[in-house]
Structures are given as C-alpha cells and as structure tokens.
Amino acid sequence: MAGPRARVKMPEQPPEVRARNFQEVPLGLTEELAIAEAEKCLQCKNPLCVTGCPVGVKIPEFIKLIKEEKFAEAARKIKETNALPSVCGRVCPQEVQCEAKCILGIKFEPIAVGYLERFCADYERDSGSTEIPKPASPTGKKIAIIGSGPSGLTVAGDLVKLGHEVEIFEALHQPGGVLTYGIPEFRLPKRIVQSEVENLLKLGVKLSLDSVIGKIRTVDELMDEDGFHAVFIGVGAGLPSFMKIPGENLNNIYSSNEYLTRTNLMKAYLFPTYATPVERGKNVVVVGGGNVAMDSVRTALRLGAEKAMIVYRRAMEQLPARKEEVHHAQQEGVEFHLLNNPVRYIGDESGCVKAVECIKMELGEPDSSGRRRPVPIEGSEFTMECDMVIISIGTGPNPIIFSSSPDIKLNKWGYVEVNPDTMETSKRNVYAGGDIVTGSATVIQAMGAGRIAAKAIHERLMEG
Numbered sequence: 001m002a003g004p005r006a007r008v009k010m011p012e013q014p015p016e017v018r019a020r021n022f023q024e025v026p027l028g029l030t031e032e033l034a035i036a037e038a039e040k041c042l043q044c045k046n047p048l049c050v051t052g053c054p055v056g057v058k059i060p061e062f063i064k065l066i067k068e069e070k071f072a073e074a075a076r077k078i079k080e081t082n083a084l085p086s087v088c089g090r091v092c093p094q095e096v097q098c099e100a101k102c103i104l105g106i107k108f109e110p111i112a113v114g115y116l117e118r119f120c121a122d123y124e125r126d127s128g129s130t131e132i133p134k135p136a137s138p139t140g141k142k143i144a145i146i147g148s149g150p151s152g153l154t155v156a157g158d159l160v161k162l163g164h165e166v167e168i169f170e171a172l173h174q175p176g177g178v179l180t181y182g183i184p185e186f187r188l189p190k191r192i193v194q195s196e197v198e199n200l201l202k203l204g205v206k207l208s209l210d211s212v213i214g215k216i217r218t219v220d221e222l223m224d225e226d227g228f229h230a231v232f233i234g235v236g237a238g239l240p241s242f243m244k245i246p247g248e249n250l251n252n253i254y255s256s257n258e259y260l261t262r263t264n265l266m267k268a269y270l271f272p273t274y275a276t277p278v279e280r281g282k283n284v285v286v287v288g289g290g291n292v293a294m295d296s297v298r299t300a301l302r303l304g305a306e307k308a309m310i311v312y313r314r315a316m317e318q319l320p321a322r323k324e325e326v327h328h329a330q331q332e333g334v335e336f337h338l339l340n341n342p343v344r345y346i347g348d349e350s351g352c353v354k355a356v357e358c359i360k361m362e363l364g365e366p367d368s369s370g371r372r373r374p375v376p377i378e379g380s381e382f383t384m385e386c387d388m389v390i391i392s393i394g395t396g397p398n399p400i401i402f403s404s405s406p407d408i409k410l411n412k413w414g415y416v417e418v419n420p421d422t423m424e425t426s427k428r429n430v431y432a433g434g435d436i437v438t439g440s441a442t443v444i445q446a447m448g449a450g451r452i453a454a455k456a457i458h459e460r461l462m463e464g
C-alpha cells in the first residue's frame with residue numbers, strides 16, 4: 001500500500017548482503033520515521049490494540065509521547081507493563097497481537113507498534129537515559145529464581161523492586177535463556193539482552209551462573225537449608241524432540257537446539273576466535289516450519305550454505321513461524337519444500353548424512369488444532385541430497401529439576417501444573433511460569449506469567 005496511511009517501512013540490510021553476515025537485519029527507525037508513524041495513530045478512546053497485547057502495554061500513550069518527541073518517556077511508559085521492550089519490539093508477533101487489533105488495519109495498514117516499541121527502547125538505552133528505580137525498603141524475604149529466560153528475568157525485576165532479596169540460578173554460563181542461546185544475533189543482538197540483565201544486576205539481583213538446579217541443589221534444599229522463602233521455576237522447555245525415523249543418528253544431523261546453541265551462545269560463527277566449532281553444510285535441510293526452523297535455516301545460510309532448505313509437512317499458510325521471518329528467509333534465498341515429510345536419512349560410507357528420503361503430503365480433514373491434517377501420499381517417496389540436517393520439530397520439558405522434586409505435580413506431557421491466577425505449583429511457595437508450564441510459546445507470554453507469579457509471591461510473603 002502507498003499513500004499517507006501506508007505503514008512506515010523498516011530500513012533493513014539488503015538481502016544479498018545480510019544473508020552472509022550475522023549483523024541485525026532491521027536497522028531501526030530514524031527519529032523522523034518514528035514521529036511520522038506515531039502521527040498516524042488515531043489515539044482511540046477505546047484502544048483495541050491494547051486488548052491485543054498480552055501484558056496490556058499502554059500503546060496510544062507511548063505513541064503520543066513519541067509524537068511529542070519525548071522518546072525516553074515513551075520507553076518508560078512501555079516499561080510500566082513490559083520490562084523488556086527492546087526485546088519485545090524485535091521478537092513479539094505483533095502481527096497477531098496488538099497490530100492485528102489496530103483499528104486502522106480495517107481500511108488501511110495497522111500502526112507499526114512493534115517498530116515504535118523498539119525505537120523508543122533503543123533510544124532510551126543508546127542515549128544513556130535508562131533510569132534504574134530505587135527498590136523499596138528491604139522486606140527480609142529471599143526468593144530463588146531458577147532459569148534466566150524472559151519469565152525468570154521478569155519475576156526477578158518485579159520482586160527486587162518490591163524490596164525482596166532475589167537470586168537467579170542459571171544452568172548455562174550466560175544469562176537470558178532462549179534470548180541468548182536460541183534467537184540468533186541477526187534477529188536479537190546479544191548486547192541488548194546483556195544490557196537488560198545488567199540493569200537487573202544494578203537493582204541488586206544476584207546471578208549465579210553454571211548452576212543446574214536439580215544437580216547442585218534441589219528445590220527443597222533451596223528452601224529448607226538456604227533460607228529461600230519462595231522459589232520460581234522458569235526453566236523453559238529446551239529438550240529437543242526427534243522424529244525417531246531411521247538414520248537420525250547419522251553424523252551432521254543436529255537438533256536445532258544444539259545447532260543454535262553452538263552458533264549463538266558458544267559463538268561458533270566466530271570460530272576459531274571462539275573455540276566451539278559447528279559443521280558448515282553446503283546443502284542444508286531444516287525440518288520444521290516454526291521460528292526455530294527459520295532461525296536455523298537462516299543461520300545455515302550465514303555459515304556458508306549454498307542451498308538452505310525448509311522441509312515442512314504442511315502448506316505455506318500453515319507455517320507457524322512469524323510472517324516477517326518467513327518473508328526475510330524467502331528474500332535471502334531459502335528454498336521452501338512444503339507438504340513434504342522426511343521418512344529416513346541415508347548415510348555415506350563414513351556415517352555422514354548424504355540424503356533425506358521424503359514422502360509427499362496432502363492436506364486432509366482439520367485436526368485438534370483446527371489446522372488441516374497433513375496426510376502422506378502413498379508411493380510418492382523421493383530423495384533430496386544434503387550434507388547436513390537440522391531437526392526443528394519442537395521441544396519438550398527437561399525433567400532434571402522434577403526428578404529431585406517429585407512433589408511438584410506435572411501434567412501428562414511433563415509440564416508443571418499451576419494455579420493460573422497465581423502460578424503456584426502443587427508445592428506451597430513454589431511457583432512456575434513460561435514454557436515449562438505452557439510448552440513452547442512466546443517471550444511475551446513467558447513475561448506475562450512471570451508478572452502474575454511475582455505479584456502472587458509478593459502477596460504471599462507479605463501476608464505475615
């Protein structure tokens with residue numbers, strides 16, 4: 001769409017350049033572009049955009065501040081309900097949340113809420129105007145947070161401001177959860193996550209890295225021996241799933257979890273400056289259609305793949321990845337082999353994958369998710385040559401904590417059961433939220449759960 005109501009275009013690195021580097025793809029709005037976009041907002045009396053935001057960001061209010069060129073104030077307005085706007089402005093699926101509800105979208109294009117959110121959060125950080133609030137007087141209560149992903153960081157921020165003593169235990173050597181080990185640098189630069197974590201540390205949050213709870217301490221030990229009055233479990237759902245088909249153990253077949261962790265967290269893309277290597281395939285097949293698959297295939301391109309291919313069993317309109325990421329992948333030259341499903345992997349004499357045998361699929365009746373079920377077409381098997389495969393078909397819960405805490409009730413899939421009003425588990429004063437409760441979801445949902453848990457923990461501990 002062109003004309004005065006057209007949505008602002010995000011400046012980006014050109015596809016042929018960015019497909020070979022790890023720098024961020026969207027470059028961010030200039031002040032002029034941000035103000036021009038903010039001026040289009042109708043400042044609705046009943047802003048539907050807010051109803052589409054899982055944490056109720058005061059969207060018209062922050063946009064009005066941008067229009068008035070009060071950029072740092074706009075960032076502070078967002079932070080009243082969303083602690084990580086520079087992250088959410090980059091990775092939230094706004095197109096199905098706030099922007100999907102924007103009234104302008106009925107006749108024209110919705111306001112670019114995500115771009116504006118990112119703009120003012122970046123402005124606040126880069127101009128050095130981030131304010132670190134003064135925490136309330138000490139309450140004498142100690143809370144342990146297990147996992148430093150978006151749910152854990154949100155709980156930590158909310159509780160430390162209320163005067164509680166907060167310690168985060170993180171299994172990895174870097175904080176941030178998926179924001180650090182999963183989502184690649186070209187979508188979410190790590191300096192941004194780092195700066196959010198540093199702000200929490202300035203508020204007084206303690207961070208213990210390389211600390212796998214369930215191994216070094218149990219939940220009971222944290223509470224009974226270490227004096228924590230409450231525990232929040234935000235350990236995500238990072239255990240990779242496999243299809244369990246023949247040949248899956250061949251060399252050069254990775255889970256996306258291992259592939260992205262090596263590349264992002266261990267900085268394999270900078271090997272040998274960093275010690276961790278990763279295979280650099282020339283013909284790379286990524287199995288799956290979600291954000292994780294898009295991140296993996298675009299990473300493979302940047303690591304030198306000549307052909308980077310998505311193999312997905314459903315059709316284009318059913319790809320679960322964000323539209324923007326699919327569009328970016330297409331622009332960068334990723335091939336989409338849709339309505340295909342792997343049935344076995346074929347190896348060479350040295351045990352490395354050399355091809356994947358797939359079967360063609362067609363769409364049948366809708367399944368329990370409401371999407372039409374992909375059905376194999378008998379006799380349609382064919383092979384695709386490849387020298388590397390990345391499996392990106394989902395993840396599940398890691399049982400490490402729960403095997404040493406059998407009194408925390410899990411559902412039949414191994415996720416934690418909680419009271420949705422408080423996020424308290426079946427064990428008193430132990431709370432949980434994020435992907436370990438819902439299964440793989442979104443950053444903002446994990447943050448929303450963290451916010452509910454923090455409020456409930458505070459109320460419980462202040463009961464007397």
Ligand code: FAD
Binds near residue numbers: 177
């Ligand atoms: P996580 O972010 O998973 O963090 C959990 C943390 O707990 C990890 O750091 C882990 O090391 C730590 N941990 C685990 N076990 C222990 C233990 N026993 N002791 C101590 N620490 C432990 N969402 C979006 O909204 N937009 C996107 O574009 C998007 N892209 C994604 C791309 C990828 C590659 C992936 C994997 C996910 C993506 N998601 C996206 C989903 C989103 O990142 C998750 O929903 C969100 O990070 C979940 O947050 P969390 O706090 O529950 O846990």
Ligand code: SF4
Binds near residue numbers: 104
């Ligand atoms: Fe502005 Fe759209 Fe929200 Fe109305 S619905 S306040 S136009 S962003």
